[in-house]
Amino acid sequence: MSRNRSTTGSPARRTTAGLVAATLLAAPALMAATASSAAADEPTDGGVTTSYLADDSDAQQRWLSVPDSRIVLNPFDSGGSGNELEQTAGPSLPLDVGYYADDKAIHRTDLLSTYATSGERPDGSAFRAALSEPFDGTEGWSTSSVTTTSADGLTTLRLDDGKQWGSISRDVTVQDVTDTRYLTVDVAALSPGSTWNIKVNTGSGDDLPELQADSSATGSVTFDLAEAYDWTPGPKTFRVKLYAVNKTGQPGGMATFRSMSLDNGADLPWADETTGVVDDFADLTGWARSAHAGGSASITTDGTQGTVHMGDSDYGAVEREVTVDLDATPLLSVRTAATTGEWALKLSTGSGDDLTVQPDTSTTGVMTYDIPGTTGWTGERTFRVKLFHIGKNGASTFDDLAFHSGDVWLRPADESGNRWQPQALESSGQYADGSIETVDAFHDVDSFSRTVKASTDGAAVAGAYEGSASWDAAASLLTVEGEHDTYSVALPPGADVRFGGSVAELGTSGGSAEPLAGNGAWTASLPGGEATSVVGVGFAVNDPSVTDDAAAASRDRARSAAADPAADRETWGAFWDEYLAKVPVVQDFSVQRVADGGVTADEMRRFWYRAWVSLEMNVLPATPETGNAYAQLGTGKPSLWMNGTPGTRNVASWDSLLGMQQLVYTDPESAWASFEGMMALVEDGPDATEPSDEEYGTRGELGGESLPSRKAQTAWILYSVTGDRDRLEGVYDKLALHLNWERYNMRWVLGANNHFDERDSEFVTSLAYDLEFAIKIADELGNDEDAEHYRAVRSEISEKYSEWFFPAAADQDGKVWDTVQKVYLDASRDDVPFGDDTEGQPFRNEDGQWVRPGWSFYTSTAFVMDELDDASKVKVMDRFLDDYDEDAQLAGLGDFAVKAPDLQLIAYGLLGMDPIAGSDEAALRDRASVLVNAINRDMVRSGWFAEVYYAQGEPGDSVGARGVRPSLFGISNYIDFVLMANGVRTDEGDPTFVRLAGATGGVSGLTYGGQHLDVDLDGGQVRFSGPAADGVCDAIDVAEGETVTWADDCGATAPTVELEGQAQVRCLAGTAYVAVRAQNVGEEPVDVRLETPFGSRTLTGVAPGANAYQSFAARAASADAGTATVVGTGPDGTERSWDVAFDATTCG
Structure with a gap:
């Protein structure tokens, strides 16, 4: 709800x-x-x-x-x-x-x-009740030595033969026994020689002392329980026992009761007020199941109370239409007798969302609401009242619902x-x-x-x-x-x-x-009249x-x-200003290659900085009470997600890892601590069992929800950015244990969802990808045997991938899928484990194994598996292209949903894979450009940092978001792709750069090896500055769609085109001129093009140290301020440009 x-x-x-x-x-x-x-x-x-x-x-x-x-x-x-x-x-x-x-x-x-408040505080107590029993039945009561009959709002207790006394009893829970203290019994009749009594038992032994002697009196009698038993304030649950007594020896003594209640003695809020609609649920006229309100709820009545029942759904509602004069009867009171879960109250006009009057609550008794204050409605209005029950197979019972007059002291805005x-x-x-x-x-x-x-x-x-x-x-x-x-x-x-x-x-x-x-x-x-108060x-x-x-x-x-x-506000404002100064500064926030859908660069920029602030806000402290000694990066601190490893349940071993990969640039200590804390929880105790192909083992496991592996990648990125080798060595042993566990558990594990024979392509791909970084770490730390082992495992699961996920058999509709997401290796299974319908209908492959098709955004992660054979890669691509659409929201992949880790692997794969049949290198790289820019655009349009996104229309329309939100997946994906659109790939850890289609930006404020690094896409080059680049690499040539690295490409850099330009205005014979000069300060001859609003000129072969010059006539006595452009082209075709401003002038 x-x-x-x-x-x-x-x-x-x-x-x-x-x-x-x-x-x-x-x-x-x-x-x-x-x-x-x-x-x-x-x-x-x-x-x-x-x-x-x-x-x-x-x-x-x-x-x-x-x-x-x-x-x-x-x-x-x-x-x-x-x-x-x-x-x-x-x-x-x-x-x-x-x-x-x-x-x-x-x-x-x-x-x-x-x-705001109106006048003086109201006087008097509000009505509160813990029990309201009309005795039209005995549901909820237990019997002892009596039989009961109920009719016409009365219940009769008849003693079993041979018994002198018997009772009915039930438990009552009271919020505060010194407030809700008055127990009232209304006795309708007694058979000759019979008496009645009532007793209380707190469950700790014998009944409490009698409230009265056996009584032959009929009518209503009230007992003050707090006074009788000297109870102190506080909640209490006790058993009320109502007795029929006959000690004459005559069989079948009877006592008939009209009602019983336990309340605080106050009047109901509408008792002395003008009333409008009052419903005591004596009948159900006007009530019906509420459509579009969860599951199928129903309502029943026993003549005095209405009960909303819920079946096997989380929540549902019933509703009735009312017409009320809200000026005369603005208050709505609801008296709730009981609930097995929670209840809620909403109003509906029949259009738009419901208006919540009472959010989900387990509170019973009388609740009074100011309807005009809540809704803004006045005068006579017709609307629907909706009563919800929340909780499967439960019920909420209501005594009354009444609109009435009355004063309201608290006024909403x-x-x-x-x-x-x-x-x-x-x-x-x-x-x-x-x-x-x-x-x-x-x-x-x-x-x-x-x-x-x-x-x-x-x-x-x-x-x-x-x-x-x-x-x-x-x-x-x-x-x-x-x-x-x-x-x-x-x-x-x-x-x-x-x-x-x-x-x-x-x-x-x-x-x-x-x-x-x-x-x-x-x-x-609080005081009014321009007063300020602090809580x-x-x-x-x-x-x-x-x-x-x-x-x-x-x-x-x-x-x-x-x-x-x-x-405090000043302190935290300064803190966040200082933090924002650490955020990498991106040059270009425009959408390239795809339609921008109306998303502006400023919207992209705001989303960027919000992402970084949200990332830092998600940091949680160490929690000694759970045994966790490390700060943690929560998966969804604001969404209260709690399915992670016991001890750090807000941390998902997937989402949080991706967040750490970016947090390391602005808060490296928290990023490292969070990763160390996660590795500290890897199971390696004396009772741990070894994982294998034959049976489930716990050594190396992370408790909670088991998710696709990106642990080694995260460790490598943290090390690459900070250069902290000691911390890398400190996490290695636990990381190695966990990677070994992942090898045997390439599937989703959460609670009972643990099917040992299940293989999920998303998990297999992620592990193969993660092992690339495990190899790097092992090599860096000198663990040669481990590195060879990881290479062997990676090759093994790549081979298995082709065996598992490419069925030749058709599904029940005769379709042969290019590739599928899941396979269950045990062919003796009679059926497939429960799966979401969105995974597609299961069918058996040619080996009799159950498979599920899944979605292409899962299967396309296999683009990063460079050891797959080409035939398998083509099938993965064919399924991807069935959905891919450069003109659609989320690049066509979001009919159901897309999420960060899958989109990232797809993009990385498209940028790195070799050409295959039907997809040359240019097409692959262009698809990556489309994906990166479409996803950036559509995340901003959604307005959410969410677990998943889904399409809702054309580019520019609203984009859907669901799942855990706000959360880290959206934050990580956006940061990753914006950096990529500006030439920087942080996914590799090592300095890696790319020029996507149309990209002209750059990023300053990065870190590598603990040192500052700035990156600039400059024409056909990516240029570097800052301490991290000094003496290492100045520039690398990069073609559109190409990925380059310091390790592989620094030596292949062509001479840099370097020009210094200037523009001046002058007057000659009453005419304005703009003179443009460009000096070649580089080391090679270049061609120079001078461009102005008044014309252009190209000069070829301008030697080092020489100038290119041209004076352009404005053909008027004046010229507005403007910009000239100087463009230089090197011998290899490398092109760079500079804008040079000139002032306005008027001649004569």
Whole structure:
């Protein structure tokens, strides 16, 4: 279920990204340390700062973190709908928080929200109930020595023959037994000589002392359980036993009951209010299964309650149409009796997305919502109310649903706006009586703050919590202890803080002075009228290996975060500016070779720097509580992905590796640490078993999700960039163990999905590719035997590839596939293991083995397998060309999906493979150019750094993204391909360069061997400068589509064309002239072409030291400022050009 708070499209209240320009920027005192809007001038010299990345668009990033922090603000639900703004922004100015502790990703929704307030706080308590039993049946009750019958809203207990007493019983869970304390029983009738009683058992022995003696009284009676048993505040689960008693010796004594309830004694919120639609679920008139809402839900009634049932689907909903006067009855209250999973409430007008009123929750009782405040609707409206159950084979039961009048103290914004920057999240709300602006910013890795500036008459900050809450009124500190972590909220001194079951409840009731035990909520009133308040939030891990006293640490951190948020924003702004200065500077962000689809160079540039910032934000700290001593690069820190190796579950042994390959350029220590941490978890314990062709072994395994190998490549790149041989040697043994394990497990392994006979072409290809780098590492470290072993294994699996993935038999439709993705080697299998339908229907090959076709973007990774025979390469190419389309989104490969590691291997293969039948070298290299540029264009158009992308139309249309997002695959792919489009291939580790079709750029700020390196594509050459190149290589000739390396090509460099040009304006006889001169400062004669707006001239064979000169008449008395171009062509055809500016002039 999505947690989409957006009310976009509502005429009265809407989330408006652009509103921030009018509201946030109007508050210099609050925003002094933040930067200007996304309309900042684009950088001209590579000097990018946080102000350039500020984004107030509808597609803005909303998550925020800092490196080495466990905290992520506004994590994204990858399984939900909408973009980041739609999921995490809204008129309550909400803030969700993710926190990593004990190998868990803890997601706290609505940890903070901010409202304007109306008048004084409401009085009175909100109604809360733990049990509401109408006794129209006994479902959920156990019987002992009685039989039960139910009719007309009554249930009768009849004693079994020979029994003097018997009972029905059920468990009840209460959030806080000192709040929900009043147990009421309504006795309808007793047979002659019969009595009744009620008892409570906490499960720890005998029943608790009697609440009453056996009673012959009928009617309603209420017991105060907290007083009777001297219970202290907190949650409790206990068993209620309702007895029929007859000690006269007469058989068949009976007791009939009308109802039983356990609540806090407050009135229902609509009891004394004007009501509109009220549904007590006595019948199901108007209710039906909701289409387009997950699985097939159903609803039943027992005459007093409605129950939404869910079958074998994750979620579903029922709905009914209502017509309501929202001016007269603006509040909607829902009384939930029970849920086996979670429930949710949404509204629908029949067009557009549903409006989420209550996100997924397990909270029961009464919840009250301000519908105009949530939706912006006013007056009489007709719409659908949708009740969801979340959880397979479960149900949620509802007592009532009522629209009614009432006062609302907490007011959401009429309009809201948002802006993201690397150092802060900004939000704003407009209200009838003013505005509220908030800024969320980190103090340090363990804490953050929210600054609130309100010009409304009143304001309040609020939050929901799950855990054991305690309130220190003297220090204005709320502390919430969860299972794995503790956090504290430092509220402004003097704030009036109240507690209740939910924020919605506290908007219409007075609340209490102390927090409820278990789940609950709080509100704190803040001053209005241009006042500024600060809320600090601090976190700590509940493990002594990390924090001695988590509660005390979290309180100290919360107070520190609230001390000086403006200084914190300045500090983090400076940090990110310094980090951005480390990012490699790319010369050319234009789309080449394919249609640009309307994607501009500035959009590409912003996406580039966002990628690098997101990469650094994904760094997580060492986690001593899990045994991990290394910083880690998370696969999806903001998406809370947790399927990796136990101890570092946020790290995927695929996605994170690709991220390390780029992070090493800006944060080499974190990149190395993350790789070392991954290798430290390679299994090599005394109980490990040896892997082999015959059986599964664990030695060398990485726990969690097993993914295609790119480990050796990553190790080689880290070494090549940093030159740190000691660290390469330090990881080698574990790396070698893991590569050996990969050799026997070339398939996806996760939990029960572990089929030993499965071979997946994507895994086989990746291992063959990775072994190239294992050979380099072994050679570098002098491990000659290992290098020969890796060469032999690589040849072996290349030979096996041709045997496994090219079936000659036809599938069930008579099609013979060029190549397939999966094969199951055990021909005795009766059927194939479960697979996604997108992998294609399985069929048996000519050897009786099951195969699955898969997709071409998987099989085409085999382009990098240079030891495949040509016939196999042709089949791989034929399948690729079935989908490839240079004029389509994602180069035609994205009908289902494409992802980074496959696209990278396809591009590397197209750039490196030898010509094959039907594909000459020019065609291969051109396909690489198309792929690189199309993917760059379409990732930017999608707006996402995602696990996978898919086509949704023509170039220029929106591109789909799904899977884990935000995550590293998109980041890595984009960085890799933008560098490639500018002449640099980082995939090889060793200095490697390429000139794709139309490429004229270059990159400065790279690193090789720990030294600075700049690269420039200059005509037919790639030129180098910086300490890494000094005395090593100045330039290499490179043809279009060609890949060159320092190791192989530096000696083949032709003489460089070098000219120095100048242009001057002058007047002669009242006419303006532009005189252009070019001096040959190179070592060989060159041909020189001089070009101006007024003509051109070519001079051949200009000797070293000589000049080429021409004066061009403007044929007018004046000439505007402009540019002349000097073009030099060397003896071998190498061409270079220079632009030379000239000033404006007026003659006479």
